[in-house]
Amino acid sequence: MAHLVEKVMDSYNDIFINQRDPRVDGWLFMDSPWPTFFLCISYVLLVKVIGPRCMKDRPPFDLRRLLVFYNAAQVVFSTWLFYEMAHASWWYYFSKFTEFLDTIFFVLHKKNEHISMLHVIHHGCMPMSVWFGVKFTAGGHSTFFGLVNTFVHIVMYVYYMMAAMGPKYRRYIWWKKYLTNFQMIQFILIFSHAFQLCFTECHYPRAFMWWIGGHAVMFFFLFSEFYIKAYLRGSAKLYMNGTSISSKANGHTNGHIKHANGHANGKANGVANGYSNGHANGHANGTIHYRGSSTKETNGHIPQTEDTSINARVRRLVCMSVDTSLE
Structure with missing residues (x-):
């Protein structure tokens, strides 16, 4: 076991000391790979675990x-x-x-x-x-x-x-x-x-x-x-x-939500009672009315639905010109 540890250490020293570029000696984080490695691991833990938990009960x-x-x-x-x-x-x-x-x-x-x-x-x-x-x-x-x-x-x-x-x-x-x-x-x-x-x-x-x-x-x-x-x-x-x-967009923006084109209750002003994402057939106080026949509770959001009717196609064309706003 001791021989194996010694062999590993010799290999480590050969790679990270003998094979290094001596010009970078003394530069911050350059003497060992471990500070960089731990910072990368810390980043993943911060953005996937610690950060979301800390922000859970706080406003954005x-x-x-x-x-x-x-x-x-x-x-x-x-x-x-x-x-x-x-x-x-x-x-x-x-x-x-x-x-x-x-x-x-x-x-x-x-x-x-x-x-x-x-x-x-x-x-x-x-x-x-x-x-x-x-x-x-x-x-x-x-x-x-x-x-x-x-x-x-x-x-x-x-x-x-x-x-x-x-x-x-x-x-x-x-x-x-x-x-x-x-x-x-x-x-x-x-x-x-x-x-x-x-x-x-x-x-x-x-x-x-x-x-x-x-x-x-x-x-x-x-x-x-x-x-x-x-x-x-x-x-x-x-x-x-x-x-x-939203839909058919690049996703290359920074820090704010863009409320994408959408209309509710046939309104052409681009404002829905909730966040619209795509095209829905109607919306009223968190309840969606599907073609006047049935309803579904949505907790204030309009789900994306695929409507191929003539009215829906016209509405999509109108929605494309609606200006959007930041959250």
């Missing part, structure tokens, strides 16, 4: 001004990282911790259902993944991944910031669907760049080729699933970075 926080400031700061930070990527590998690693706030704002706004598996996987594993890159291969081939990702984040946080600024800015973020396309393209670029080493040699560790390329492939398929549900099927409410957008 009003975070609009904080979210505008936060996203503006992320735009500036990502722009600086993009410009200085060759010299800022540690700061790129650090930025993965600041992005934990994306999910924490969800918790504070009591939108726990928006914390999807994609969201938690993405934010939960990135710091640990980037730690290995900074520890062993800072600069060179590895910087392409960070360079592309920071450029995408510049665009992404501009979108989030404008979404958090209120309804009057909605007209300027019509391109939310293309933001998802942009994110998917980045993963194609990253794994294509990584896997080129299968056909050429530049003395870059093959393990990191598979590490970076594998992450890009995984996230490409996760984002593809999101895209299919949000735009091709158009049937699910999907969420990213703090805001929800």
Whole structure:
């Protein structure tokens, strides 16, 4: 047993001491992988267990001004990282911790259902993944991944910031669907760049080729699933970075609910007695009247129903022009 422990320790020291990039010695969290690992685990526990329990009996926080400031700061930070990527590998690693706030704002706004598996996987594993890159291969081939990702984040946080600024800015973020396309393209670029080493040699560790390329492939398929549900099927409410957008929306907003198009009781003013999400045939004080014949208690919410009648189709066309508001 003692021999086995000694062998494990020798392997650990060989990997994390002998194989390290000595330029990062003394940098915060770079001497050992454990601080980063425990911060990632703490993040998952905070947003999935501790945070929701603490917020259970509390009202949601009003975070609009904080979210505008936060996203503006992320735009500036990502722009600086993009410009200085060759010299800022540690700061790129650090930025993965600041992005934990994306999910924490969800918790504070009591939108726990928006914390999807994609969201938690993405934010939960990135710091640990980037730690290995900074520890062993800072600069060179590895910087392409960070360079592309920071450029995408510049665009992404501009979108989030404008979404958090209120309804009057909605007209300027019509391109939310293309933001998802942009994110998917980045993963194609990253794994294509990584896997080129299968056909050429530049003395870059093959393990990191598979590490970076594998992450890009995984996230490409996760984002593809999101895209299919949000735009091709158009049937699910999907969420990213703090805001929800209803049916056939991107889900790329930050910190507020957008009340999607919908009408109740045949009204054309876009206001329902409750939250409307999609299209229902009627609503009255938490009770839905289905085509004047039967009722169903709904606790103040209109469920999504599929109505293919001519009246329903006309109503959908009218609803599409209704302005929406923040919660």
